Amino acid sequence: MKTRITELLGIRYPIIQGGMMWVGRAELAAAVSNAGGLGTLTALTQPDPEALVREVHRCRAMTDAPFAVNLTILPSAAPPPYEAYAQAIIDSGVRVVETAGQHPEAITELFKSKGLVIVHKCTAVRHALSAQRRGADAISIDGFECAGHPGEDDVPGLILIPAACAKLSIPVVASGGIANGRTMAAALALGADGVNMGTRFMLTREAPVHDSVKAALVQASERDTTLIFRGLRNTARVWRNPVSAAVNELERRPQGATFDELRPWVAGVRGRRALEQGASDEGLIWAGQCLGLIDDVPDCATLIQRMVAECRQALRRATDLCHPSPLSPESQTHA
Template identity: 70%
Template sequence: MDRMHTRVTEQLGIRYPIIQGGMQWVGLAELASAVSNAGGLGLLTALTQPTPEALREEIARCRGMTDQPFGVNLTILPAIKPPPYAEFVRVIIDSGIKIVETAGNSPKEFIAQFKAAGVTIVHKCTTVRHALSAERNGVDIVSIDGLECAGHPGEDDVGGLVLIPAAVRALKIPVVASGGIADGRGMAAALALGAEGINMGTRFCVTQEAPIHANIKQALVQASERDTALLYRTLKNTARVFRNAIAEEVVGMERRPGGVAFEEIRPLVAGVRGRAALQSGEVNGGIVSAGQCIGLIDDVPSCAELLARMVAECRRELERARGFFG
């Protein structure tokens, strides 16, 4: 069986260094198990589950669908009334999960617990300075997110072509490239820039196993690289999303003289609306996260088909580039 060998595949025990993004409302057992069965690393999204106990059940459900390694994403966000993070951590450890992807705020307060339980920590961040801080705090792998990505790319506006090698140069631990990757060419480029793996969110949304309505998948297939929008720029909490009617409305409100308060746009961007849109297929029903790589996506394969194709294309592109010498 074809395998790739990087520090990421060795540390995570996977065949290919391809990690599925921990996407809210999307990281369910159906998708995570399909990615893991295809040789990558599938991730369940902890906060998609309403309670820690529901996460325990989802982990058990995923175990019934794959015998390969999979992990759990735990995104730590500032909130007036935060989720019970400590309870989610306890469920992850008690359930025997050995790989965790953390994102958002620093996972510093939970690192010792995870380490004591033999958990490998992949921390996602958007700047080299935060990556260095994560390395100092003891994470095992850093996933670095460029401006092209879906969701929150930070406020520094640095694309992957610069951010990936900058992180690789600064860090001793392995770097996973995230944002803007949807095919084997992007994977080859990331490896050439020094990354030892890739993370994909948007590309995995447009697969047969993603728990998203076919209408949404088709809208992303038909979109170009220009069909995303950056929201919350004026609020210093930038997010890249699919450019639908709601996204256009929010951008327009932010462009008003004097800007906009979050309370004014909250009804438009509420998570429950986004979740309903993903399930109903109402393309303009809510906010839909999407990265610029939608311009590179033109089909809805199974995860097995996607990973096999990507690895073959990555190998082909790296060999083609090598042919430029000699």
């Protein structure tokens, strides 16, 4: 499949695995890239920039295909050394970087000066236009359905994707709610040049997630996610479990909840333990509404080949609707 995004990234299919904390490791990224998509390592999953360089080398030993590194920059009382992680990405020879959150001009200029391709993920057209002006090479536009942070505008992909495509001149990647060939076809029909998936790739054999967590999420429906941090204006979508329920209850109080009150429940160490040890009721697990479209845990190669076949079938069906049946009144009128 040839689109602007496959040409830009040098991949066979316009399918990107998004960065996911604790999940974006070499095994998954290499499997996605080997299957023709773009795998993505998550920089901050690694404890320090030196460990990130080692992870890049480990991934490169597993694939000859292109892969990316995600660097998400968020406000924090004790921020990690973002500039050092950015330099590690450059030093490791990676050619594609997925940025998200804030878009510091200094880091963007550093990446651009070294010739890296920047795919910036954002949740609003106005933010996408700003990223384009700052030099992003492509935009991953994240709809309200997505796992993680959907922004504060609550605009779903059916509106956000074509709105972004109408305003941007650089390639647009649809993110949020994409999990199969039909949703991929819909995104392409709306004008996107490719798709980005997190939740769907988390539920693959190669993802470093405990089998019991995968089994639980496969049983979930589109109604089994919830929004947290609404009162903090840092909205996030997660799987509905006892931890997210406790956070919701605290936030529903008349006085709301401060982050310090929520911190014991949402600590990253709890989420990591949930994913890696199968303690699915003991930490936050980020997941999108596309859970309702997922009913198996395939390997990445099977998933991508199936998606591409389903996508082509869906696009053909849509195209066929534009051609009247030989027996229809419309075709007889034209005859």
